Amino acid sequence: MxxxxxxxxxxxxxxxxxxxxxxxxxxxxxxxxxxxxxxxxxxxxxxxxxxxxxxxxxxxNRPEEPLYVARKAPVVDGMVTVETGDHGPVHVPEPSWCVGLHPAESFQVDIEHQGVETVAAIPTLCHGIVPALGVSLVQRPFSPTAPQVHAVVNMAEDFHAFSSTGLDIAAGLLVDHAAELRHMARQLAALEVQS
Structure with a gap:
């Protein structure tokens, strides 16, 4: 062993x-x-x-679909290669925070680095555990409008019921999630200084 x-x-x-x-x-x-x-x-x-x-x-996510495996793109000398339809193989620097999944893209502009998403998971009376304010780092290095590293926040539009205890729990979870947001803000600030 x-x-x-x-x-x-x-x-x-x-x-x-x-x-x-x-x-x-x-x-x-x-x-x-x-x-x-x-x-x-x-x-x-x-x-x-x-x-x-x-x-x-x-x-x-749906069991009736066939199983397939996404391969983590190999990183060589800090660079990753992404196959594109309009520019062939494109070599880009791979940031340390990227999860490393880079499927082939039709267009070079769609190449994206994506970090791990953190989320506040809040228990509700009506829908069980509901994810709120998912946040992750993202970069589309070939974007003509926003090529820099930035954070994306997922905010779902729905209403959920809480008891007084549940509302107190939700408040605590959001305080904890605020700490995650602050941590990511510091990480993003360091990346902004580097670029």
Whole structure:
């Protein structure tokens, strides 16, 4: 039996989401992966079309669809290659915060770096746990209007019922999530200084 850590080389942030999925953290999707017990989905509980494990393997959110695996793009000397329809293979620097999934794109302008999404998962009386204010870092380096690193925030338009206790819990979860937003703001400020 090998003493090697099976998650060796996986970024700490992804390991944290993986552990959260295993531990039943309500902010993590944790959907089981077919044929890969012990490697659940590490996405937040916000909507996602594909589940993804700590290694970047993906599977459909709808079980009637066939299983397929998204490959993590290899990084060579800090660069990743993305196949595009209009410019062929395009080499771009791979930031450390990017999760590393780069599917082929029809257009170079659509190449995107995406960070791990953090979300406030709030329990409600009417809909169970509801994700709120999902936030992640994103960069489209070839965008003509906004090529810089920026944060995207997912804000769903819906109303949810709370008891007084539930509302108090929601307030605490939002305070915790505000700390995540502040952390990401500092990370983004450091990236803005670098560019």
């Amino acid at each position: 090998s003493d090697r850590d099976p998650l060796q080389g996986v970024p700490d942030e992804l390991k944290d989401w993986h552990q959260g999925a295993l531990d039943g953290d309500p902010a993590v999707c944790a959907a089981p992966q077919p044929m890969q017990p012990g490697y659940p989905c590490i996405h937040s509980t916000g909507f996602h079309e594909l589940h993804r494990d700590v290694y970047g393997r993906t599977w459909p």
